[in-house]
Amino acid sequence: MERSEIKFWNGSIAVAEGALAAGCRFFAGYPITPASDIAEYMALRLPQEGGVFIQMEDEIASIAALIGASWGGAKAMTSTSGPGFSLMQENVGLAAITETPLVIAEVQRAGPSTGMPTLVGQGDVMQTRWGSHGDYETIVISPSSPQESFDLIIRAFNLAELYRVPVIFLTDECVAHMYERVVVPPKEEIEAVERLKPNVPPEEYMPFKPINDIAPMATAGMGYKVHVTGLTHNEKGYPMTTSPEVQEWMVRHICDKIRRNEYKMRDIEEYRMEDAEIAVVAFGIVGRSAKAAVKMARRHRIKAGLIRLKTIWPFPESYFESLADDIKKFIVAEINYGQVKLEVERSVHGKASVELLPKFGGAVHQPSEIYEKIKEVKNGN
Amino acid sequence: MEINATQHPMDKYLRADRIPHIWCPGCGLGIVLNAFLRAIDELKIDLDKLAVVSGIGCTGRIAGYINTDSYHTTHGRAIPFATGLKLANPEMKVVVISGDGDLFAIGGNHFIHAARRNIDITVIGVNNYNYGMTGGQLGPTTPLGARTTTSPYGNIEHPFNLCHVAHAAGAVYVARWTVLHAVRLKNSIKEALQKKGFSFIEVIAACPTTYGRRNKMPDALDEMRFYREHSVIKHGIDPAEANIEIGKEIIVGKFVDIEKPTFNDAVEELKRKVKKK
Ligand code: SF4
Numbered sequence: 320m321e322r323s324e325i326k327f328w329n330g331s332i333a334v335a336e337g338a339l340a341a342g343c344r345f346f347a348g349y350p351i352t353p354a355s356d357i358a359e360y361m362a363l364r365l366p367q368e369g370g371v372f373i374q375m376e377d378e379i380a381s382i383a384a385l386i387g388a389s390w391g392g393a394k395a396m397t398s399t400s401g402p403g404f405s406l407m408q409e410n411v412g413l414a415a416i417t418e419t420p421l422v423i424a425e426v427q428r429a430g431p432s433t434g435m436p437t438l439v440g441q442g443d444v445m446q447t448r449w450g451s452h453g454d455y456e457t458i459v460i461s462p463s464s465p466q467e468s469f470d471l472i473i474r475a476f477n478l479a480e481l482y483r484v485p486v487i488f489l490t491d492e493c494v495a496h497m498y499e500r501v502v503v504p505p506k507e508e509i510e511a512v513e514r515l516k517p518n519v520p521p522e523e524y525m526p527f528k529p530i531n532d533i534a535p536m537a538t539a540g541m542g543y544k545v546h547v548t549g550l551t552h553n554e555k556g557y558p559m560t561t562s563p564e565v566q567e568w569m570v571r572h573i574c575d576k577i578r579r580n581e582y583k584m585r586d587i588e589e590y591r592m593e594d595a596e597i598a599v600v601a602f603g604i605v606g607r608s609a610k611a612a613v614k615m616a617r618r619h620r621i622k623a624g625l626i627r628l629k630t631i632w633p634f635p636e637s638y639f640e641s642l643a644d645d646i647k648k649f650i651v652a653e654i655n656y657g658q659v660k661l662e663v664e665r666s667v668h669g670k671a672s673v674e675l676l677p678k679f680g681g682a683v684h685q686p687s688e689i690y691e692k693i694k695e696v697k698n699g700n
Numbered sequence: 701m702e703i704n705a706t707q708h709p710m711d712k713y714l715r716a717d718r719i720p721h722i723w724c725p726g727c728g729l730g731i732v733l734n735a736f737l738r739a740i741d742e743l744k745i746d747l748d749k750l751a752v753v754s755g756i757g758c759t760g761r762i763a764g765y766i767n768t769d770s771y772h773t774t775h776g777r778a779i780p781f782a783t784g785l786k787l788a789n790p791e792m793k794v795v796v797i798s799g800d801g802d803l804f805a806i807g808g809n810h811f812i813h814a815a816r817r818n819i820d821i822t823v824i825g826v827n828n829y830n831y832g833m834t835g836g837q838l839g840p841t842t843p844l845g846a847r848t849t850t851s852p853y854g855n856i857e858h859p860f861n862l863c864h865v866a867h868a869a870g871a872v873y874v875a876r877w878t879v880l881h882a883v884r885l886k887n888s889i890k891e892a893l894q895k896k897g898f899s900f901i902e903v904i905a906a907c908p909t910t911y912g913r914r915n916k917m918p919d920a921l922d923e924m925r926f927y928r929e930h931s932v933i934k935h936g937i938d939p940a941e942a943n944i945e946i947g948k949e950i951i952v953g954k955f956v957d958i959e960k961p962t963f964n965d966a967v968e969e970l971k972r973k974v975k976k977k
Contacts, residue, residue: 345788347780367976371787371967376813380780383773383810387753387784390771391792395784413774539769539789542748546715546764548772557718558764558772 321505330495331356333468334424334488335364336503338396340469341476342511343422344370345395347384349377349403352436353492354426357398378403382410385421389414390547392538394476398424401443402433404450411485412451413549415573418483418527418534420514422475427491427603429654429680439492440680441603441654447487448632454570456577458486458584459632463606465499471586471629477512478584482576483533489631491654493604493683517543527569528554532576577633585638586629591617595624597648597696600663602628604683605652612689623693631659639666648696652676652684672696710737713747715767722761726920728879728905732826733762735882736797739889751792753782755802758833758907759826762797776807779814782821790964793893794820800827800841804860808840815869817963818897824889825862825900828907836910843946847914863939866900867956873899874939874956879906880927881952888954897962904950915946 328336335357338346346365348358358374365372371388375381381397388395399407404425414421425447429440447459460475462468472488479486517524517535526545527534534554537543550558551566559565577584588606591613592598601609606627616623626642628635643649649671651660660675667673676692678684714737723729740750747768754763756775763770769792773781778796786794796803803811803825814821830848831837837850841862845854866874873895877885885903892899906912906923917923927950934942935953942951 345784347784366967366970366974369971369975373783373787373963373967375780375783376809379777380783380810380813383777383780384784384787386773387771387781387786388788389784390769391785391788393788395788409774410777413777539751539785539792540749544747544767544769546770546772548764549774550772 321507323505324503326501326503327498328465328501329356329498330462330465330468330490332360333465333501334398334472334490334495335360337469337472338422338476339364339368340509340511341394341473343394343396343476344368345385345388345393346370346397347373347375347381347388347395348397348399349375349381351400351403353428353495354398354400354403354424356495357424357426378406379410382407382414382423386410386414386417386419389419389421390538392540394420394480396422396424398426400426400428401430401440404443404446408450411457412453412455414485415451415455415457416549417547418573419485420479420483422472422479422486422488424472424488424490426495427489435681437492438681439604439654439683441491441605442658442680443489444631444655444658447489454574456484456574457632458482458484458577458630459489460486460586461489461602461629461631462494463603463627464494465497465501467629468494469501469503473509473511477510480512480514481533482580483514483536484577489603491603516541525554526556527552529572529576532579581633581635584630584633585635587635587638588625588627588629590625590627592624592626594622595646596622597650597693598624598626598642598646599689599693600626600628600649600651600659601653602631602659605654608684608686609652609689611686612693615686615690616693621693621697628659634662634666636666639663640668643667643670647671649673650676650689650692650696652689652692654678654680654683710734710741713737713740713767714765718765721765723758724909726906726908727758728828728907729758729762729826731879731882732797732824732903732905733765735886736824736889737766738886739893743890743893745793745893749792751785751794753778753785753794753796755798755807757799757802757831759797759799760802776802776810778802779807779810779823783814783819786819786821786964787967790968795893796821796823798825800825800829800862801831801839804862804865805840812865812869815866815871815898815900818870818872818960820897820962820964822892822895822899823901824903826903826905827862828905828911830907830911832907832910836914841944843944845946848911859944861939861943862902863942863955867939870898870960871900871956872897872958872960875954876902876904876942876952878904878927878931878950878952880924880931897960
């Protein structure tokens with residue numbers, strides 16, 4: 320039996336290798352700092368694995384090509400950063416309404432607009448959830464290390480296939496550029512989920528009729544002659560643009576298949592939470608500073624704990640709601656002016672105080688800064 | 701009254717449950733659809749291996765009526781969608797059918813780059829000189845001086861010559877027909893479908909509802925009569941010389957038919973060369 324391999328990879332290589340391990344065989348992208356490393360690495364590796372790399376003329380084309388490739392039967396990914404992700408929003412909506420599995424690796428830099436192209440930010444959390452118009456849901460996953468970049472991008476592909484949904488892999492400039500040890504398990508130990516295919520004759524097949532939340536997906540050339548449209552459509556995939564009933568059914572379906580299964584996608588690292596009185600909430604690169612800060616607090620006998628979100632959307636509302644029965648003080652440390660903070664606040668329903676410790680981009684919180692905030696909150700200032 | 705409709709020979713290619721279509725009486729799009737269906741019929745193309753991709757607009761609805769794998773995407777994005785589909789699934793014959801605004805205004809960037817790369821797809825661009833679906837606004841092909849809802853005093857913009865654009869961007873097959881030339885159009889579609897690489901056919905089509913009636917051709921027959929009286933076939937001429945101007949002749953024909961390696965072949969070749977053993 321093959322053994323695990325030890326690699327020294329940065330977060331970008333780990334994303335790319337993880338994607339390949341998950342079965343990704345199509346990449347379309349457009350150069351953008353700090354996400355180009357992933358594209359460059361995919362350009363090198365994909366042809367070796369029998370896959371296709373194409374550099375498109377812009378980000379809208381990139382995600383459109385992904386949706387096409389996914390309906391062509393491939394597992395598909397792109398990489399981008401904030402400005403490029405903004406351009407993709409139109410087709411994020413198309414992927415959501417057509418229930419197309421794909422993965423967008425979003426390497427965050429500081430915004431808005433061109434902002435700080437080479438430096439870290441975490442200001443795209445809300446954009447991953449609300450970026451396109453109308454009601455829809457996505458799944459958003461955030462790694463804190465190269466190891467997690469490898470492990471969780473595989474999970475991102477699996478969730479995309481399982482739920483027929485665009486998944487955003489929300490990493491950041493620091494995690495993407497950081498080199499660390501990555502343990503790569505042997506191939507046979509990596510679980511790659513394949514999308515559900517129909518097993519009924521074409522005349523009985525309903526491409527958008529869910530069976531246990533998800534409809535089996537017939538891709539091009541399988542003989543099912545599927546019609547796929549960005550218009551409001553019925554279970555057959557046919558446009559129904561004047562029926563509020565069909566609109567309601569469709570919107571409920573594309574949202575509820577994610578909302579209903581939130582607990583299955585929930586992925587949270589808890590550290591020293593067993594007796595914590597103050598919880599620091601963080602994700603991505605800030606999760607690491609926050610953990611160091613909790614350790615400092617514990618050395619000073621302050622009962623602090625860490626909640627690190629690896630799945631950000633769908634947001635674990637009920638998790639925070641029940642946590643707020645015991646914990647009365649939350650600090651959200653994030654490199655933005657308050658995004659996950661709003662969600663924590665909403666979820667605790669006024670049962671606990673939620674304070675924001677922002678950074679505005681270009682720098683990560685020092686553990687000492689978070690520790691100072693913990694002290695301040697403890698002393699009730 | 702009960703209508704006893706007999707089978708139309710093209711019925712097998714249509715999604716019967718989606719008919720009647722949404723197009724206006726006299727619209728040129730029915731002829732385009734018919735020519736396309738006859739072309740795939742004569743070529744005996746395996747419908748399971750054919751994908752039709754459209755953008756948004758009146759033409760964009762074509763995908764929804766054809767009984768193949770069919771994809772109605774967002775405005776302007778049919779070509780990059782088709783690019784991804786074809787690359788991921790090279791067995792498919794991939795055809796984009798969309799309108800002038802969709803392909804050359806909002807989607808113009810995608811068109812020129814797909815032609816430049818020589819992606820192995822066929823693009824049928826229906827040019828009715830305006831945005832029909834949204835009520836007849838000015839488009840990238842509206843002739844100088846023509847009246848539309850957003851050029852009420854007459855168009856002051858220079859229009860694109862689509863065949864010239866396609867040729868300059870690198871298409872290996874470029875032709876233009878009007879909907880009057882139904883048989884020539886069908887034959888041209890057959891050629892394009894058999895061509896390896898990026899093939900482009902411009903079809904000049906009547907839009908009596910939103911364009912014709914503002915430009916002294918209120919009846920579909922007026923436009924057809926205009927095509928009959930004003931089109932000249934000039935095969936092989938430099939598409940740069942085939943500009944479209946109000947009241948002038950419409951030059952139609954096959955302008956470009958060349959061979960060039962496709963992006964798709966290059967990708968397959970690259971895979972073979974660097975494949976990990
Ligand atoms: S508006 Fe013009 S292009 Fe659209 S269906 Fe009517 S006639 Fe045809």
